[in-house]
Amino acid sequence: MENKKIAIIGAGNMGGAIVVGLLKSGFIKATNIFVSDRREHVLEEMKARGVNVAQNNSEAARKADVVITAVKPYHIENVLSEIKSELNEDKILISIVAGVGIDELGAMAGKEIPIFRVMPNTAIALQESLTCVSANGNTHAHKEYVMNLFNQLGETVEIQEELMAAATALSSCGIAFALRYIRAAMQGGIEIGFSAELAQFITAQTVKGATELVLQTGHHPEREIDKVTTPRGVTITGLNEMEHKGFSSSLIQGILASYNKIEKDLR
Numbered sequence: 001m002e003n004k005k006i007a008i009i010g011a012g013n014m015g016g017a018i019v020v021g022l023l024k025s026g027f028i029k030a031t032n033i034f035v036s037d038r039r040e041h042v043l044e045e046m047k048a049r050g051v052n053v054a055q056n057n058s059e060a061a062r063k064a065d066v067v068i069t070a071v072k073p074y075h076i077e078n079v080l081s082e083i084k085s086e087l088n089e090d091k092i093l094i095s096i097v098a099g100v101g102i103d104e105l106g107a108m109a110g111k112e113i114p115i116f117r118v119m120p121n122t123a124i125a126l127q128e129s130l131t132c133v134s135a136n137g138n139t140h141a142h143k144e145y146v147m148n149l150f151n152q153l154g155e156t157v158e159i160q161e162e163l164m165a166a167a168t169a170l171s172s173c174g175i176a177f178a179l180r181y182i183r184a185a186m187q188g189g190i191e192i193g194f195s196a197e198l199a200q201f202i203t204a205q206t207v208k209g210a211t212e213l214v215l216q217t218g219h220h221p222e223r224e225i226d227k228v229t230t231p232r233g234v235t236i237t238g239l240n241e242m243e244h245k246g247f248s249s250s251l252i253q254g255i256l257a258s259y260n261k262i263e264k265d266l267r
């Protein structure tokens, strides 16, 4: 178990999910986690999980060795101006804020400190995130710790920072895109006879199976698709109809739209 203390500033969807994942992983004791948030009910929920609730962001940052900022893009500047006096070269700043670069974070912190920019997704609560990590030049001594931290919470990939917007669209937004596929498939399933509950279970387990086929074999999806599409059979009929209606094209355009939005400026 790690002895470093972790502060999480902003315990909403992602900050809260990180706390849940960390506690499940056993990587850190609840008493070594400090959260701060401006919403009282969020803090009550965190308290119930046994983690420390700080009076304010500065107190959380002061008490921790590692500070994870998980506030919306338009709040990060205020948060960093509040906590910058607590940051130094021995502390690690990890930002999951979409669309805010390492240089900008450094400028907001106003000093040369180790900064990691990290892009997880909400499956982090189940230790099933795909987390992309990039870092500034002051982080060599801390990289192993940070990779290890996020490896407890799923799979971790180190990327060049220029790919961070792409990582956000593909992995972080990707959870919602995949879930929308599941919802649509369920709606189809209901129309052909299943109850909503059974349609959800069948769809989710089917998606899990498809995922494992790709992850465990490393095969290109089309190779596995070829095994399903019997000539003159039902699968190719359905697939071609989906493509006539723009299935792949609409997914690709959606990913590009998300990417372009991040690139434009989220603040």
Ligand SMILES: NC(=O)C1=CN([C@@H]2O[C@H](COP(=O)(O)OP(=O)(O)OC[C@H]3O[C@@H](n4cnc5c(N)ncnc54)[C@H](OP(=O)(O)O)[C@@H]3O)[C@@H](O)[C@H]2O)C=CC1
Residues within 6 Å of the ligand: 009, 010, 011, 012, 013, 014, 015, 036, 037, 038, 039, 042, 057, 070, 071, 072, 073, 075, 078, 079, 096, 097, 098, 099, 119, 120, 121, 122, 172, 173
């Ligand atoms: N949601 C996701 O799937 C992902 C999100 N991200 C990034 O993570 C960040 C957080 O997103 P998400 O968790 O969805 O957002 P949430 O709004 O759910 O969580 C942010 C929390 O921080 C609180 N907060 C706002 N300002 C402050 C402040 N000054 N001090 C302390 N707490 C504050 C918010 O309160 P209030 O509601 O009052 O503002 C809220 O409770 C964003 O920058 C996003 O880009 C990255 C990957 C995935």
Ligand SMILES: O=C(O)[C@@H]1CCC=N1
Residues within 6 Å of the ligand: 098, 168, 172, 173
């Ligand atoms: O939608 C958003 O802006 C955030 C960033 C990635 C996922 N959720």
